[in-house]
Amino acid sequence: MRMTSSTKIMLIACGSFSPPTPMHFRMFEIARDHIQQMGLGQVVGGIVSPVHDSYAKKGLVSATHRCAMIKIGLKTSDWIHLSDWETQQEEWTRTRQVLQYHQNYINSYLKDTNGTINNQHIPAWIPEGIKRTAGQVQLKLLCGADLLESFATPGLWKDEDLEAILGYHGIVVISRAGSNPEQFIFNSDLLSRYRRNITIVTNWVTNDVSSTLIRKLLSRGLSVKYLLDDHVAEYIRKFGLFGTNNETS
Ligand SMILES: Nc1ncnc2c1ncn2[C@@H]1O[C@H](COP(=O)(O)OP(=O)(O)OP(=O)(O)O)[C@@H](O)[C@H]1O
Numbered sequence: 001m002r003m004t005s006s007t008k009i010m011l012i013a014c015g016s017f018s019p020p021t022p023m024h025f026r027m028f029e030i031a032r033d034h035i036q037q038m039g040l041g042q043v044v045g046g047i048v049s050p051v052h053d054s055y056a057k058k059g060l061v062s063a064t065h066r067c068a069m070i071k072i073g074l075k076t077s078d079w080i081h082l083s084d085w086e087t088q089q090e091e092w093t094r095t096r097q098v099l100q101y102h103q104n105y106i107n108s109y110l111k112d113t114n115g116t117i118n119n120q121h122i123p124a125w126i127p128e129g130i131k132r133t134a135g136q137v138q139l140k141l142l143c144g145a146d147l148l149e150s151f152a153t154p155g156l157w158k159d160e161d162l163e164a165i166l167g168y169h170g171i172v173v174i175s176r177a178g179s180n181p182e183q184f185i186f187n188s189d190l191l192s193r194y195r196r197n198i199t200i201v202t203n204w205v206t207n208d209v210s211s212t213l214i215r216k217l218l219s220r221g222l223s224v225k226y227l228l229d230d231h232v233a234e235y236i237r238k239f240g241l242f243g244t245n246n247e248t249s
């Protein structure tokens, strides 16, 4: 998987997005700039894939609400799109399979010269005009350094899944306050083995706004203005999510 300036790349971020913060979308912009400026490839699309409801993480509101908020937050982006595929499955899907599904779909879409897929519903996350782009598209996992560090949590990730994610797709890691991805990779045999498939991107404007922080502010009736998209905040208040119950937030 050698990357050159002509390699076509799509980025996919998997997470709870409960709620989606501007940082969730900003990480795509930071990654695209880095990849293109370093001549590592051409980023042709971004996918936000919210986790299934059965993931049952604390603070997770229904996928219907999370998908709606992601769509609202992405209204002004012309290259990052929601994929609700994970949320539509019977149960939680491991990240390796999420990547595999999207990569397979992209591959068959690009190969579909007789237009069979064109007759079906094309998901919104397929970049417009991608068929005109010659060659293959490589799907990479985009994540914050905390997700990379979760790879070391015993029992959380299967080794064979990490091998597949790192070996076949590759990951793009955005630095996050309090993390040291270089050191973390150095300490891991597995990650060191796949070091060249891991792109670390320094976020020069560190911003540690997390969904947890936003949920806390909202549940305490505190303002989230300038931390969260106004329209997403409006949606949250409208449906009384995260303990807002129509209070000022
Ligand atoms: N401020 C940030 N800087 C870099 N990466 C981030 C930031 N916030 C979220 N991410 C990344 O976004 C992806 C989706 O994360 P997730 O939905 O779990 O967000 P979160 O804000 O960390 O959520 P929570 O606070 O509920 O744990 C993860 O890869 C996570 O590392």
Ligand SMILES: NC(=O)c1ccc[n+]([C@@H]2O[C@H](COP(=O)(O)O)[C@@H](O)[C@H]2O)c1
Pocket (backbone or CB within 6 Å): 014, 015, 016, 050, 051, 055, 057, 093, 094, 095, 096, 147, 150, 156, 157, 158, 161
């Ligand atoms: N084994 C796995 O594939 C695995 C394990 C833990 C988290 N994840 C994914 O990581 C993302 C973020 O999860 P957390 O918010 O729990 O860090 C989610 O999309 C989740 O599905 C995948």
